[in-house]
Amino acid sequence: AQSVTQLDSQVPVFEEAPVELRCNYSSSVSVYLFWYVQYPNQGLQLLLKYLSGSTLVKGINGFEAEFNKSQTSFHLRKPSVHISDTAEYFCAVSSGGSQGNLIFGKGTKLSVKP
Amino acid sequence: GAGVSQSPSNKVTEKGKDVELRCDPISGHTALYWYRQRLGQGLEFLIYFQGNSAPDKSGLPSDRFSAERTGESVSTLTIQRTQQEDSAVYLCASSPGARQTQYFGPGTRLLVL
Numbered sequence: 001a002q003s004v005t006q007l008d009s010q011v012p013v014f015e016e017a018p019v020e021l022r023c024n025y026s027s028s029v030s031v032y033l034f035w036y037v038q039y040p041n042q043g044l045q046l047l048l049k050y051l052s053g054s055t056l057v058k059g060i061n062g063f064e065a066e067f068n069k070s071q072t073s074f075h076l077r078k079p080s081v082h083i084s085d086t087a088e089y090f091c092a093v094s095s096g097g098s099q100g101n102l103i104f105g106k107g108t109k110l111s112v113k114p
Numbered sequence: 115g116a117g118v119s120q121s122p123s124n125k126v127t128e129k130g131k132d133v134e135l136r137c138d139p140i141s142g143h144t145a146l147y148w149y150r151q152r153l154g155q156g157l158e159f160l161i162y163f164q165g166n167s168a169p170d171k172s173g174l175p176s177d178r179f180s181a182e183r184t185g186e187s188v189s190t191l192t193i194q195r196t197q198q199e200d201s202a203v204y205l206c207a208s209s210p211g212a213r214q215t216q217y218f219g220p221g222t223r224l225l226v227l
Contacts, residue, residue, distance in 0.1 A: 004156070006156075032213065034215075036218075042220065043118075043205070043218045043219055043220040043221055044157075044205065044207075044218035045218070046215060046216075046217070049215060090156060090157070092157075094213060100145075100209075100212045100213030100214070101147055101159040101162050101170070101173070102147075102149075102157070102159065102216060103159070104149075104156035104157040104158075105156050106154070106155055106156040107155075107156055
């Protein structure tokens with residue numbers, strides 16, 4: 001069975017500082033990996049995804065993530081955060097079945113302070 | 115273009131009542147998913163529709179939960195005899211096909227008193 005672990009439930013950081021949100025997954029098959037962001041009182045929005053190819057994936061709003069197969073990780077990074085990045089971030093893996101339903105981590109709340 | 119829409123945005127009901135939640139996927143998307151997000155938790159998969167194939171109901175938590183989809187359009191999620199533990203945000207997502215990027219609606223926030 002597949003699972004996703006987001007190691008930090010909350011990450012406080014000052015504006016313009018770098019940030020890394022950690023995600024580890026377990027799967028016995030090849031996976032597709034995703035990061036979604038949920039701004040306060042809004043729906044989920046896709047930040048970036050890894051399907052195949054280059055292990056460094058760039059997404060919207062200056063975020064990027066690196067797929068590391070040996071460490072089964074897909075950590076999300078941004079070199080300099082803004083107040084507007086305050087949101088909850090979810091890592092997800094696509095199931096091995098043909099339907100592709102997503103298995104989500106419990107989320108990491110990023111709080112950017114001035 | 116229009117995204118995934120869901121209604122109602124909020125629903126408060128009494129324990130034991132039935133509720134029906136609606137999802138309108140993006141036009142042309144053949145795949146539709148329902149998820150549940152409990153407070154402080156990640157999203158849990160509930161059910162998946164793909165075209166005219168039989169739905170994958172493997173995530174439904176009990177037989178009080180059911181869902182229907184008319185062709186490749188609107189879907190309704192029904193919860194019968196609601197319980198307090200059903201309180202959650204119910205999210206719908208659609209995608210152009212299986213294993214493709216899913217686009218989420220804003221969700222229906224359900225509170226069972």
